[in-house]
Amino acid sequence: MSDKNKIGYRPTWAEVNLKNLEHNFKEIKSRVSPETKILVTVKADAYGHGLIEVSKRLVANRVDFLGVASIDEGLVLRNAGIKSPILILGLILKKDIQPLFSYDLIPTVCDEETAVALSRKAVALNKPIRLHIKVDTGMGRIGVLHEDAFELVKKIHKLKFVIIEGIFTHFPFADFNAKFTNFQIKLFNKLVSDLKKAGIAIPLVHAANSIGLIDYKDSHFTMVRPGLVIYGLYPKEGLGINLKPVLSLKTRVIFIKQVPPGYGISYGHAYITKRPTRIVTLPIGYGDGYPRNLSNLAGLLIGGRRFRISGRICMDQVMADVGSQKLKIGDEVVLIGNQGKQKITVEELARLAKTIPYEIVCGLGSRIPRIYIG
DSSP states (O other), rough: OOOOHOSSSOOOEEEEHHHHHHHHHHHHTTSSSSSSSEEEOOOOHHHHTOOHHHHHHHHHHTTTTEEEEOOOOOOOHHHHHOOOEEEEESSGGGGOOOHHTTTTTTTTEEHHHHHHHHHHHHHHHHHOEEEEEEEEEEEEEESSEHHHHHHHHHHTSSSTEEEEEEEEEOOOOOTTTTHHHHHHHHHHHHHHHHHHHHHHOOOOOOOOOOHHHHOOOOGGGEEEEEGGGGTTOSSTTOOOOOOOOOOOEEEOOEEEEEEEEEEEEEEEGOOSSSEEEEEESOOOOOOTOOOOOTTTOOOEEEEEEEBBBBBBSSOEEEEEETTTTOOOOEEEEEEEEEETTTEEOHHHHHTTTOHHHHHHHOOOOTTOEEEEEE
């Protein structure tokens, strides 16, 4: 198939390397015991990498669970023919529980009222439902407060046709506060132990996100929930794991012109040329989710050389001062990825944009086609 058929008539695209995804999954498997299950977080369109294709490759590699944010994302996977267990990591309204039964989706619960509604529906349908209970050990987001969790689990455990398959918590800053994270692990471990003593043994106990998986072995319990590392991205520097980036972002030169010194480029003339130079225009912008605050900061690669965005990023276009470099219309430009010996990483862009790698990849819009390789 030609690039035109894959990409369309606007030469901007993201390449998603599924072989690298497999590599990262194997790296993660090597970090946990053979008995520990793996739930891969594929919410937000698999962090911008493509929900269906990424999930299919993970299923082919025998992932145990897939984690999504909403029922809608779960339906996309089921309609694509994916039969693996799917955990809805976000909460749902009681009026929306029917698809959980119709499509075999596993809800997260952190209150008795929702659990009762699920039980009543399960009884009416004569169809038991599995669920996971979320416990707040310090995240301050969804989840029953840790001190109330024991009693809630006991109440839910008594409900008809409800199976407590899992219980989990989440770390707010495992990347830079080991003391608090270890405190959370201790709290959570005690809760699970107390429940077991009370005769409530929950098979799937999970807390470890990407950082937890790598840096906190005590947080592995019986299942881990990697997210960012699956996509070859590092939550922080210095992690001892060999990852391969899964996504590259590319475009092509669509216009070149010679301009004199003192010439203003883009809105507000935030970049002024200092010499006679060539300015190239690229068909990508903040309308594609490429952050506007990377203006005059982010690098890009053309012909194996590194240049920098010149002037403010527009909705649909970006400019770069390439000096005397001889380029031609149609030359490939790399905004994320490798070209020759040069590379631009998501982590680098996140630092420049004063954000996190998650936001860079999740922000890339649907206007950018994903091309799957490997």
